Amino acid sequence: MAIAHYIKEIGRGARGAKALERDEAADLMGQLLDGRLNDLEIGAFCVAMRIKGETVEEMCGFLDAVQARCQLLPATERPVLVLPSYNGARKLPVLTPLLALLLAREGYPVLLHGMRTEARRVLAGDVLQLLGVPGWTAMQPLTAGQVAHVATEVLHPGLARLLAVRETLGLRTPGHSLVKLLAPCQGAAVLVGSYTHPEYSTLMCEVLARRSMAGLISRGLEGEVVCDPRRQPRYDAVFQGQAYCVAEQQAGTLAEVPGLPGAIDAQTTAEYTRAVLDGQLPVPQAIARQVAHIVALAQRLSGSEKA
Helix, strand or coil, X not given: CCCHHHHHHHCCHHHHCCCCCHHHHHHHHHHHHCCCCCHHHHHHHHHHHHHHCCCHHHHHHHHHXXXXXXXXXXXXXXXXXXXXXXXXXXXXXXXXXHHHHHHHHCCCCEEEEECCCCCCCECHHHHHHHCCCCEECCCCXXXXXXXXXXXXXXXXXXXXXXXXXXXXHCCCCHHHHHHCCCCCECCCEXXXXXXXXXXXXXXXXXXXXXXXXXXXXXXCECCECXXXXXXXXXXXXXXXXXXXXXXXXXXXCCCCCCXXXXXXXXXHHHHHHHHHHCCCCCCCHHHHHHHHHHHHHHHHHHHHHHC
């Protein structure tokens, strides 16, 4: 096996496993992305990492490999707001397209990337298609106030292959943690990140800080980066290698969000999104505050680049 020496380190179980160094993780992921690993090797890697868990150094190495190989968005005048979208709707409508379009209205270029990793989920891309935002087949210049939707396979086929392993194993893989930290841009960007389990908040912030990335991290709506419209989550920002709390979580959950549909299908979600954008329904307060936090970080990033 081309990566047998790595599997021997990370595959010794929860207690005996050793973490990879950053350059080792980059080499392993690079071999995977380059198509040099067979299905058995990829499966062994995914199961071993699932048991052991990823470290900050490993995640940085994985991202190094992906960033060096995937298609990158050309540099833009204003920072690109990056929204990874891989979970979709399960019980509530997927509102990531609404977040993306609200951010675009603030005059920023917005890049959403994602793919289907679980059957029967309604994806943000499905809703964006109905809203007249087709998926890109290749990276191209992105203008201020524009939303782009790019499938993971376009970024890199090997990365999409890694994520597709979930359909066979039934488990999330390191790829799922990886793509939620991926900002495939040549220029300045603000990554909007989300987590489901609280321990991933610390991991994500440390990875962004170590890689000198700017980002806003919070608990998302069923794994999506958009917040739950019924709640105000905690927000943590990362800027110039430092992580700090932007806003603490507020107690309480709204019993009702005006106009929020009970159905989660793409057509119903698109109609709700369009109604909010047209002013026929109010922007959920929680999402409006999320937009404000993201824009504030983007403005801070822009100011630091001009200084």
